[in-house]
Amino acid sequence: MVGGTTTDQSVAALAPFGRLVFYGMAGRKPPMPIDLRNLLGHSTTVTGMWLPHVFRLPGDLYGTALAELFDLARSGELRVVAGGEYALSDARAAHEALRSRGTVGKLLLDPTR
Incomplete structure (x- = not known):
């Protein structure tokens, strides 16, 4: 979530078949562009998620996911x-x-x- 060099170092540290989930740039500095050919060498994945995008999806995906989360917590299947x-x-x-x-x-x- 930090962005910048933290993201760059995270990409470089990925193990074979590793996955990096990119979801923000709190440091306000963008990471270096990723050369997609470099992902092939170790079969790594970089994926992104932006919460405001979820709010715009049809079918109230966000509300449905929250309801499921709260139900799991209430039932005791999910606990802190x-x-x-x-x-x-x-x-x-x-x-x-x-x-x-x-x-x-x-x-x-x-x-x-």
Whole structure:
């Protein structure tokens, strides 16, 4: 989602049959153009998704998907995996834990602590 050199490095890091999903440029810098011939060498895929496009599709695809998601959560078939809880004052430590890639699940910031 960052775009720029992060996307360029992600494309270069793809393993054989790897897939990169491109869905934004939060850094406001576009990545380098991808030479499609380079994807063939390792059978890699780069795909894109833009949420405003989904809103324009016929059949209320977005609403249908959200209803299914909420139904799965309500039934217990889909559940959140908590990976840790931090006081809001420890938000920096939570971000450092995420950056270290040593977490599993969602990290929670508790504003009451």
